[in-house]
Amino acid sequence: MQRVGQNERVPVTITLNGRQVTALATSRTLLSDFLRQAVGATGTHVGCEHGVCGCCTVMIDGVAGRSCLALAVQVDGCRIDTVEGLAGEGGALNALQRAFQANHALQCGFCTPGILMSFTDLLARNPSPTEQEVREVLGGHICRCTGYAGIVAAVLQAAAEMRGEAA
Amino acid sequence: MKPRPFDYVRADSVAEVLELLARHGEGARILAGGQSLMAMMNLRLVQPEVLIDISRIAELGEIRIVGDMLEVGATVTQARLEAWPKLEEVAPFIARAIPWVGHFQTRNRGTVCGSIAHADPSSELPLSLALLEGEVVLRSCRGERCLKAPEFQTGMLTTAREADEMITAVRFPIGVGRKGAAFREVARRHGDFAIVGIGAVVAGDGNIRLGVGGVSDRPRTITLPRADESDLQDRIERFAWELGGYDDIHASARYRRDILRRLAPRVIQEALQCNG
Structure with missing residues (x-):
């Protein structure tokens, strides 16, 4: 049994984008705040803080989930992947990111980090999603610039490229 | 926040x-x-x-068959049950309804038992529990008890769970809906809280069991004898009127009843059509 009292501050260790990091958290620190404020990884955005908008979506042990609905102490020892981990050496964008750029799939970009993480999960599980499947996953996000058509096109294009098909 | x-x-x-x-x-x-x-x-x-x-308690993470019931442990996520290879064969109604539970991203972490414990009147899994006549396993230091859906579901966001009890598993009877199962809901956006959710299964005797979420304070069910279509519509109209419905920011009681009147016949039709 592990107990964290309400006035305690405890070290929490996560593997963030492949690198082990440790920072302090209280029992009520949300994973989203832990990433942004304790670790300093501000790529993950925070919108509604009750699981509706999808901005804060990260991958927790390999599956996409809301970081505002998880506690830092709850994911101690877990692997967390965020938007900062997508680009390769020297900041080279990955296939999904390139497709977002090519299809104008972001305007203000606030919602984009969460959307990228959801589709990183989807494409890992299902390399050939239908447009309907892409739309259903996108249903878990809100883009107030309403650039949904570009996002759907980008994901389908990235999926094709990752399957080795010509775009 | x-x-x-x-x-x-x-x-x-x-x-x-x-x-x-x-x-x-x-x-x-x-x-x-x-x-x-x-x-x-x-x-x-x-x-x-x-x-x-409780998320790291290994003994609560099982999906298994116990006798003639499908048992889902307290930490089994909705995504895991959705991806379980035998789901279509063992619980075809749940296979239809579970893609409607929340979003892809929330199903990844949200649990089957958690949704049933939360007891939102418009949720798909509490409706599945009621429609399939499933049961909830509750454990406390005092012992273990097993409640049938109507005993467990007592109202809006309230259940018969005592303060010292935890839900260790929920159970669904195997095979209900093999003769036909369908689910539909009306929501502002796929994955949002349903305004009204409707499920139907064709029972072994050919009768139709209809379950409705989002109209009353808890999921409601009715058994409709397979009869001619006009009689069916009358029964649905009466059922909708009996349930009453409630007003909230999303919809009026009347609108909820209207959805039930119009959508239920289509869901029943769909269930009958997939009757192999």
Whole structure:
């Protein structure tokens, strides 16, 4: 049994984008705040803080989930992947990111980090999603610039490229 | 939009959870997937003194067949049940309904038992429990009991769970809906809380069981004898009127009844058509 009292501050260790990091958290620190404020990884955005908008979506042990609905102490020892981990050496964008750029799939970009993480999960599980499947996953996000058509096109294009098909 | 301070305890076994629940009672809450509870805590609608994290208790993470029931443990996520290869064969109705539960991202962490414990009147899994006549396994230091859906579901966001009890599993009868199953709902956006959700299964005797969420304070069911179509519509109209419905920011009671009147015949038709 592990107990964290309400006035305690405890070290929490996560593997963030492949690198082990440790920072302090209280029992009520949300994973989203832990990433942004304790670790300093501000790529993950925070919108509604009750699981509706999808901005804060990260991958927790390999599956996409809301970081505002998880506690830092709850994911101690877990692997967390965020938007900062997508680009390769020297900041080279990955296939999904390139497709977002090519299809104008972001305007203000606030919602984009969460959307990228959801589709990183989807494409890992299902390399050939239908447009309907892409739309259903996108249903878990809100883009107030309403650039949904570009996002759907980008994901389908990235999926094709990752399957080795010509775009 | 942050939770109020609380003591966090990660339990390693069910015995530890039961001991904590016995000690803290109403002040304690169980955290599994957190997809309803954490949202309510962030909004401060729920303010537990002690939060008991059960997500790493291995014995609660099983999907198994026990006798003629499908048993789903307390930490099994909705995504895991959705991806379970035997789901279509064992529980075809749940296979139809589960893609409608929340979003892809919330199903990844949200648990089947958690949704049933939360008892939102418009949720798909509480409706599945009621429609399929499933049961809920509750454990406390005092022992274990098993409640049938109508005994467990007592109202809006309320169940018959006592403060010192935890849900260790839910069970669904195997094979209900093999003769036909369908589910539809009306929501502002796929994955949002349903305004009204409707499910239908064709029972072994050919009768139709209809389940409705989002019209009453809890999922409601009715058995409709297979009769001619006009009689069916009359029965649905009467059922809708009996349920009454409730007004909220999303829809009026009348609109909810209207959805039921219009959608139920289509769901029944769909269930009958997939009758192989």
